[in-house]
Amino acid sequence: MNIEIREYTKIIRKKTILDNINLTLSGGKIYGLRGVNGSGKTMLIRAICGLIYPTKGFITINGKKLGEDISFPERVGALIESPALLPEYSAYNNLKLIASIKGTATNDEIINAIKNVGLDPFSKKKFGKFSLGMKQKLGIAAAIFESPDLVLLDEPFNALDEESIVNIKEIIRDMKCENRIIILSCHDRSLLDDISDETIEMKGGKIYENN
Amino acid sequence: MKVAGIIDENPSISDALIHILRGEYRYDPGFKEPFKIPASWLAIQLFITFSIGKYSTDEMSGIGQQLLIRSSKKRKWFFGKIAYCFSVVLSYYLIIIAVILFGTLLGLTRCDISLTGIVSYNLNEINYESQVLIDSKSLLMYVIVLPVFTSFVISVCQTLLTIIFRPIVGFISIICYQVLSAYFSFPFLIGSYSMLLRSNICTYNGFLFSDAIITELIVLFVVILILVIKLRKIDYLPRS
Numbered sequence: 001m002n003i004e005i006r007e008y009t010k011i012i013r014k015k016t017i018l019d020n021i022n023l024t025l026s027g028g029k030i031y032g033l034r035g036v037n038g039s040g041k042t043m044l045i046r047a048i049c050g051l052i053y054p055t056k057g058f059i060t061i062n063g064k065k066l067g068e069d070i071s072f073p074e075r076v077g078a079l080i081e082s083p084a085l086l087p088e089y090s091a092y093n094n095l096k097l098i099a100s101i102k103g104t105a106t107n108d109e110i111i112n113a114i115k116n117v118g119l120d121p122f123s124k125k126k127f128g129k130f131s132l133g134m135k136q137k138l139g140i141a142a143a144i145f146e147s148p149d150l151v152l153l154d155e156p157f158n159a160l161d162e163e164s165i166v167n168i169k170e171i172i173r174d175m176k177c178e179n180r181i182i183i184l185s186c187h188d189r190s191l192l193d194d195i196s197d198e199t200i201e202m203k204g205g206k207i208y209e210n211n
Numbered sequence: 212m213k214v215a216g217i218i219d220e221n222p223s224i225s226d227a228l229i230h231i232l233r234g235e236y237r238y239d240p241g242f243k244e245p246f247k248i249p250a251s252w253l254a255i256q257l258f259i260t261f262s263i264g265k266y267s268t269d270e271m272s273g274i275g276q277q278l279l280i281r282s283s284k285k286r287k288w289f290f291g292k293i294a295y296c297f298s299v300v301l302s303y304y305l306i307i308i309a310v311i312l313f314g315t316l317l318g319l320t321r322c323d324i325s326l327t328g329i330v331s332y333n334l335n336e337i338n339y340e341s342q343v344l345i346d347s348k349s350l351l352m353y354v355i356v357l358p359v360f361t362s363f364v365i366s367v368c369q370t371l372l373t374i375i376f377r378p379i380v381g382f383i384s385i386i387c388y389q390v391l392s393a394y395f396s397f398p399f400l401i402g403s404y405s406m407l408l409r410s411n412i413c414t415y416n417g418f419l420f421s422d423a424i425i426t427e428l429i430v431l432f433v434v435i436l437i438l439v440i441k442l443r444k445i446d447y448l449p450r451s
Contacts (some may be wrong), residue, residue: 084273101281190366
């Protein structure tokens with residue numbers, strides 16, 4: 001898996017949201033995006049996901065141009081901003097619905113993903129009745145349960161208690177494999193340094209630092 | 212003399228259906244008669260517009276976004292929104308029919324699908340003189356098929372405006388378009404095609420079923436073409 005971002009610029013209502021981003025991301029690594037609110041982390045994740053169209057520049061995924069050769073990355077799982085799933089569905093039914101699009105995930109994979117993030121897969125409790133932390137955990141499960149090649153997690157540790165943060169960090173580390181790119185954004189520098197192989201600092205829509 | 216939509220004391224199912232969906236005769240600003248807003252017709256159109264609302268943009272976040280990125284092609288997602296428009300429109304007309312059938316169970320309407328003679332004559336400024344009844348096939352085409360298809364095409368137009376601009380733009384534009392359709396008679400103001408009273412079976416120089424369908428197919432084709440072209444460059448961001 002390889003992602004090339006070249007001269008990517010996004011302007012929305014005359015405001016430059018992403019400014020001349022150049023990045024090369026390769027499989028087997030966890031990338032951490034750091035930056036203050038409004039620095040462009042979420043927009044960069046949306047761009048890689050194919051949800052926004054560049055004003056200038058392009059993104060290629062495994063050599064295929066996003067928005068031209070492909071609409072979205074072929075095997076992607078994403079948690080972008082707050083997880084908003086169907087409020088009247090249980091955790092299992094929400095993931096079952098999402099799984100029905102590709103039809104690749106088995107029932108066991110759905111159950112294991114829910115269990116791994118610390119939720120009860122057999123609970124009838126509806127998503128709308130979940131606490132913020134539970135919603136966040138299910139959002140993470142939704143992003144990873146199909147074992148995608150590209151995992152995009154925007155602020156995955158939001159609303160999680162310490163024990164859950166340790167658990168999610170473990171899950172993310174376990175997911176790391178040769179062909180998989182994991183990108184996560186977070187405000188917490190120490191958390192990000194701990195889990196990422198490379199950190200990318202963003203400021204005002206630009207890459208400020210790349211370690 | 213014409214007295215539109217008068218229902219006798221014991222109306223049939225078709226009489227009731229026509230009473231709700233008949234619309235209003237073409238308005239001629241040259242005459243001194245005041246413009247009459249077709250209230251029940253407009254109410255149905257507004258309910259549909261409300262229901263289409265911001266569904267397509269809501270689907271750009273939350274679970275809609277999860278399904279979108281997994282659908283692999285934007286067109287698949289888009290045709291899902293078109294299917295939603297059709298299901299909403301169909302549901303509304305089915306609800307109207309269900310309410311009338313419920314009225315039959317309560318004894319409010321007669322369990323008979325043929326149009327009562329006096330209703331047919333009163334609706335009809337052509338046949339009033341010739342005393343020819345509107346047949347049930349024409350009734351089906353003009354009171355069910357055409358209104359459903361017209362509302363569907365308009366809801367797709369609303370979806371286009373909602374996706375390209377924002378929900379409020381789509382909503383206000385469609386309300387204005389429907390009011391203009393009631394006031395003016397112009398082929399591309401397709402809202403009036405869902406009014407039986409403006410058809411050739413009810414009024415002189417009324418629209419033909421085939422003309423209405425062709426015009427609506429042209430509008431639908433153009434709108435879908437614009438959406439398919441625009442779809443590639445649309446930002447899938449939450450819009451309020």
